[in-house]
Amino acid sequence: MTDMQSTETPAKAEEERYDPAAIEPKWQGYWEEAQTFLTPENPGDDKLYVLDMFPYPSGAGLHVGHPEGYTATDIIARSRRARGTSVLHPMGWDAFGLPAEQHAIKTGTHPRIKTVENIATFRRQLKALGFSYDWTREVDTTDPDYVRWTQWIFLQLFHAGLAYQDEVSVNWCAALGTVLANEEVIDGKSERGGHPVERLPLRQWMLKITAYADRLLAGLEGVDWPNSTRIMQGEWIGRSEGAEVTFEVQGADQNIEVFTTRPDTLFGATFMVLAPEHPLVAQITTDAQREAVNAYVATAKNKSDRDRQASKEKTGVFTGGHAINPVSGAEVPIWVADYVLMGYGTGAIMAVPAHDTRDFEFAKAHGIDIAQVVSATGEPAGDFDQAFTELGVAVNSGKYDGMATADAKAAITADLEKDGKGKARTEYKLRDWIFSRQRYWGEPFPIYFPVTTDGDPREGAEHTIHYDQPIAVDESELPVRLPELEDYQPGDDPAGVLARAKDWRFFQKDGQWFARETNTMPQWAGSCWYYLRFCDPKNPDALASKDALATWLPVDLYVGGAEHAVLHLLYARFWHMVLYDQGHVPTPEPFGKLIHQGMILGEDNQKMSKSRGNVVNPDDVIARFGADTLRVYEMFMGPLEATKPWNSEAIGGSKRFLDRCWKLSTMVHEGADVALDSATKKSVHKTIAKVTSDIDELKFNTAISAMMVLSKELEKAGAPREGVEILAKLVHPFAPHLGEEMWELLGHPPSVQHAGWPVADAALLVDDEVEIPVQVNGKKRAVLVLAADATEEQAMAAAKEDPKVAEALGEGTLRKTIYVPKRILNLIIK
């Protein structure tokens, strides 16, 4: 096959132009044939696992945002292979998901059909961009061989007690017959159709991610991630230390537990607030207040958390009940208000209006006392128009007066504990993960339940499913496959679409009826562990062999969008930690270095969207300029992590750079046997050093800029072979088809990928002559060319001979001379 790449074709005419439409398919064919990017069987210590966040193969095809991150990782992969590193650089599909299911609902075709089609489009587009993926390792999360191991991991979680069922309030829309995400509910109506949506408690599978909260937090310390991402994830976990305090309810044999991070402000707690769902609300409410409280609770119940939080007004109702402040003995009123959330802490708070913004607003709105107990100065102030939330010194707090906030916290917590009225406690914002969806196109749970029935439940016999007795499917029976359905319309059963597949759902074993779980897993499930499967994608006996995992983990470089900064990266870390604890993976963390590529905006500086009409289609760009130009342009636009707008004029500049590279190699090919002069040689070696370090630092835009400059110099130098060969090696990770073509024009057999990486000669990187600006009183007057090691005297002498400097010096007296070798000569005169 390789013989057919005749070197005669490009040789024949000067009219020949760089023609990506011919070159690119040619080399893509070569790579596929020669298996150029196959992952090495026995990688040594020098290994690199470079991973892109795999895409959801949407019907719209590839977006110009995709090639940005993918080109970045490809440059790393290719340049490191050239340097002899064993590289794992795979690609796959996060292919479960709602769009394919919605398409199925509309058309009645199985979501798999549309999914397979979309994957084919994505694969074709990615191959057209010349990425050096090892396509033999492709994975697809919807493939039963993959689903099998997703289900297997779920069973490990289940057996470890980390998967459990709970009743969770969800948005149920009876008209649509489905559960909606918060985003799909607007003002209590469904986004599609405007049907009423109610909050309904529904049985859900939960994963106990909170059990790993501290480790997920601690692990962030050791990981090479963007600071902002680590902060975001840390805040999402939201660890806060404080105290649990017990308030007695007056006239009742009841206590209310609250969580506070400011036990030092306990003397300032002038009221309490319960969340509307708090179990004690009904008992505490007095008859006089019952009607108002019931009405308030009912309204709050039908609001989603999001709607509740949308309103900044502090609404609430007095219950009529009172509690006793455990330190001051004061009677404080108990209110119900929806700004207190049942899901955090204990669902009840002690309200300290003087020192908490929300409590302050509430007290102002409802005329409740405000008592200052912390002051910046140690002296109580007068009235204040906003809460004082800073740290300070305790006042009006009995024996704790005068203590700094931190000391007061510790002292009060210790005393509460002694009196049995409280104790230190740590809280997290992180909640357990709702892991089930009432959808079709997802992984079935490998779980079934006993059924009590007097007939055949498939035929509609009365039956009871014992959800409280979940049974794991035996591992040997995995995967549990999705049933075929006649149609994919959501039904009227909140248990999910699968509940209608009665033949699939109910089965008999040893004369006993059982029912399969009809929920499916969320899209996150497959993406939680795909990076493990890439290490050993065909393994039939395990999610991946221990050897393969030990070889490749952790992922050395992971590139993907910042929108996954919290959820995907947190969920994947959680699964990884569980697998680590069970001895299935060898590293405590999955991902080493993480980078988020920036967003590419439309030419109008707005987010690309169909409605704005500013979408750039990669297929069009490839047709017009070629894949290499698209790659180079996207890398040249700016720093990888920056948000930057598309510019259809500037892309021509990248094309012209590649034109010039191609021309240089044809010049050599046609016999220009020019030797490399010493000045150009210097430039070549400086460029090697610059491009190499820029690639390692992911500064691709500056690497390209350096190669642009070099290409012009090489052209002026008449295309010296030695320089052009080095340029071909340097440019090939960025523009791989062109790199191969240049290498061939220069008379070498393919592939440039295996031709090694140039090494800069350190001796050529230092200049023996330097340009030194001369300033007089800080204003630049001249630039001198001096020996790099010129002394101050030599520099002064040269400066005085310069007419412009002499003129500027004029009659003045020299008061001071600042000479920084290789940088500046500044003369201060008066």
Added chain:
RNA sequence: CGUGAAGAAGCUCAGUGGAGAGCGCCUGGCUCAGGACCGGGAGAGCGCGGGUUCGAAUCCCGCCUUCACGGCCA
């Protein structure tokens, strides 16, 4: 409101103490002409105000604007 990032030539960006590149623009050459190519050129109060320094885009303090993400977590 909070967190993070960024403000530099018309545009997109290099530049960690002494202002540069690409694209665009003007101009000459080449061409029947255009494009491409080659040569030359114009174009920057480096967001604002202070401070440190011989000298600040760069270091320090305050402020403004834009973008991204997050939202009542006691």
